Amino acid sequence: MDKTKTVIITTAVVLTLLLIAVIYIVNRQRTQEAASRTVNTETSAPQSETEDTQPTSEASATEDNSGSSSPETMMYTLEEVAQHSTKDDCWMAIHNKVYNVTDFISRHPGGDAILQGCGKDATELFETKPMGSRTPHSERARENLENFYIGELKQ
């Protein structure tokens, strides 16, 4: 009889622990999802602000044949990029892609040097860091750059 009791109690304890583990995992996933959603809205917010500058958002078949861009790919001219050339609103084109790096400026490991690329085609600056080590940015920097992608540079 006592043995049966022990088995039941042990099973109950194990099941409770399992339940707690499942709740913990589900909660963690939810928090991560919420965090990534915040990042998304942060990066996409400036995009909507630019609606009055009328970014050319047409995903015309001709332009889209060139790459893997989706039908919603935003296209920006260098003139549009040039309208975002300050430290509080900084876009730059690098290798024909446009990035809104405003939120990254304060975290840039190379300090204010990044500001020299605001509002420009900054490909050369990004690849040569003339005011620093004169070396290209690392793979890590390139991966990070993808977080700030907002569209393609319209030629």
Ligand code: HEM
């Ligand atoms: C185009 C304008 C930019 C300029 C002129 C610039 C310049 C620099 C400089 C001078 C350094 C210090 C290290 C060194 O001298 O090698 C640096 C480091 C770094 N920058 Fe930039 N930067 C620019 C844009 C960016 C962007 C857009 C990102 C990423 C979103 C970025 C990410 C980093 C990272 C992660 C480092 C640490 C070193 C490395 O991983 O390469 N930078 N940058």
